[in-house]
Amino acid sequence: MKVSPLKELYPSTVNAAELAGCEVPVSYTTVEHEYDVLRHHVGIIDGVGYCILKVTGDDAGGFLDTLVTKDVSFLNPGKVSECLFLNEDAVTLGIAYVINSEDAYFVLVPPENAETVKAWILDHATDEVTVEDQSETHALAFIEGEKSWKIVKELFSFPVETLPLRDMTTVEHNGKPLMMSRIGRSGEYGYCFVAENADLLALIRDILEKFPEMGLEFCGTDALETCMLEISQPVFNAQTAAEGNLFELNEQWFVQFEKEEYCGHDKLMELFEAEREKLSVGFSSPAKDVPDGAPVSLFGEEVGKVLHCRNNPAIGGVLGLVLLRSDVAVSGLEMTLTVDGRDYPLQTLSSPFVRPLSWDSQME
Secondary structure: OEOOOOHHHOOOOOEEEEEOOEEEEEEOOOHHHHHHHHHHOEEEEEOOOOEEEEEEOOOHHHHHHOOEOOOOOOOOOOEEEEEEEEOOOOOEEEEEEEEEOOOOEEEEEOHHHHHHHHHHHHHHOOOOOEEEEOOOOEEEEEEEOOOHHHHHHHHHOOOHHHOOOOEEEEEEEOOEEEEEEOOOOOOOOEEEEEEEHHHHHHHHHHHHHHOHHHOEEEOOHHHHHHHHHHOOOOOOOHHHHOOOOOOOOOOHHHOOOOOOOOOOHHHHHHHHHOOOOEEEEEEEEOOOOOOOOOEEEEOOEEEEEEEEEEEEOOOOEEEEEEEEEHHHOOOOOEEEEEEOOEEEEEEEEOOOOOOOHHHHOOOO
């Protein structure tokens, strides 16, 4: 099982799980504490388990363009596209960040879909492109939080305010190049660093030593997913994908509708035209430890079930997504959630469910 090059920096209390053949930190302390770090301080998220693919060749952009839901063939150098990979039946295989670094394209795939998307890309690779898996020699990490931009600005003497969301640049640390992208997943200001293993370790160690006043701590996937749910950022897995198509799960914002040629497009358009019997919508409830699949009812009639949720420290209950009959899948309704034979109130919500501080905070 692969372990992270950052493991030597972890606190001894780390709790990890195997994902994509890697030891992925789930938590280091408690979810409540790490959630507070991400929302009110700065968290370090180890990207161990991410698949890092480098795609080169004269038609690298055109090749990737045939597989993703957004137009990347004309993606300008230094730009990042967050898009989906679909199969021929328009089933979501996973989300990925596609980055044009001018001399190559990089595909960064989160651990939950890393193996599936990697296999799909390799199976479709043509003789005109070279797909290199750099996941063993390189690693990535995120720093996320309302003031994370201060670290970037001071450490690299970089005009951080000039780097917009979904942009990438190259910076140097100890004379070694690092790929830095503004693609945080928590909704706060966030920066992703990709580098060779030893260089990433040196960077994160330096950040921890030089910025103690920032309240820097490692944060695991549980706290990150809690933040992601607050802003309706999807965490893709096979179980969720099996519950509905892309439109029923409200993931159409990953699709560039004017694009007409990519794997799964024709089937996706059929689904777009079809009537939808169920839709996902956000919800909150004072209940805790709610299992996926818990039934939801309205006026005594079962109308759906919990798709995915987590205990949320900000509201003192659970926050997540329910899959409801389409005629009642709207925000602002009071429903009933049943857990272990006990009923709890449930309210449907529009996104964002909790507003990140960074959305109202300006860089100085």
